[in-house]
Amino acid sequence: TQLLEQSPQFLSIQEGENLTVYCNSSSVFSSLQWYRQEPGEGPVLLVTVVTGGEVKKLKRLTFQFGDARKDSSLHITAAQPGDTGLYLCAGSGGGADGLTFGKGTHLIIQP
Amino acid sequence: ETGVTQTPRHLVMGMTNKKSLKCEQHLGHNAMYWYKQSAKKPLELMFVYSLEERVENNSVPSRFSPECPNSSHLFLHLHTLQPEDSALYLCASSQVLQGRYEQYFGPGTRLTVT
Numbered sequence: 409t410q411l412l413e414q415s416p417q418f419l420s421i422q423e424g425e426n427l428t429v430y431c432n433s434s435s436v437f438s439s440l441q442w443y444r445q446e447p448g449e450g451p452v453l454l455v456t457v458v459t460g461g462e463v464k465k466l467k468r469l470t471f472q473f474g475d476a477r478k479d480s481s482l483h484i485t486a487a488q489p490g491d492t493g494l495y496l497c498a499g500s501g502g503g504a505d506g507l508t509f510g511k512g513t514h515l516i517i518q519p
Numbered sequence: 520e521t522g523v524t525q526t527p528r529h530l531v532m533g534m535t536n537k538k539s540l541k542c543e544q545h546l547g548h549n550a551m552y553w554y555k556q557s558a559k560k561p562l563e564l565m566f567v568y569s570l571e572e573r574v575e576n577n578s579v580p581s582r583f584s585p586e587c588p589n590s591s592h593l594f595l596h597l598h599t600l601q602p603e604d605s606a607l608y609l610c611a612s613s614q615v616l617q618g619r620y621e622q623y624f625g626p627g628t629r630l631t632v633t
Contacts, residue, residue: 412561438620439620441621441622443624448626448627448629449626449627450523450525450609450611450624450625450626450627451562451609451624452624453621453622453623453624456621496562498562498622500620502620505567505575505620506552506554506564506567506575506577506622507562507564507620507622508561508564509561509562510561511559511560511561512561
């Protein structure tokens with residue numbers, strides 16, 4: 409069974425600070441996705457990383473896939489209240505498999 | 520309409536009721552999924568349909584019965600549920616391509632079993 413461990417589970421910081429969220433596994437994934445979910449809504453895809461060592465940027469968000477394709481990180485620079493939400497990482501083994509999700513990181517950015 | 524839609528958004532049902540959740544995707548994808556999201560647990564995959572054939576059910580109790588009549592529609596039929604089945608039920612779709620398996624989610628159905 410593939411498991412994804414996310415840390416921290418909860419994070420509350422002030423607007424303007426930087427933060428990093430981690431997603432770790434003992435398994436290798438074909439690709440890894442990051443989602444953001446707001447209360448009462450479904451997860452919204454932020455990014456997909458496929459190649460070991462890959463780095464992708466989405467405005468103030470930087471995503472990195474580990475060299476061995478077992479772990480990933482999400483770094484947010486100068487966090488804003490609009491970044492508040494549940495951040496989920498999810499790994500794919502390939503094909504039409506469902507995704508394996510971590511428990512998520514609940515992020516609160518206080519004005 | 521675009522993306523993935525789900526109806527109803529909220530559902531309250533008794534343990535003896537029968538109800539169905541509906542999902543429709545407008546993305547031209549060839550795979551659809553049902554997930555269950557409970558508090559303090561990761562999203563749990565329930566069912567996968569690829570090219571309208573079920574490929575995985577992950578030992579889900581038989582009180583949950585999926586149906587995929589075509590590549591755009593997915594149903595989850597519910598009967599004699601238990602209170603612990605109360606959760607957010609999410610539908611997702613994807614276009615299975617070599618090396619990329621992004622899934623796009625609907626807004627979910629918040630189910631409460633009384």
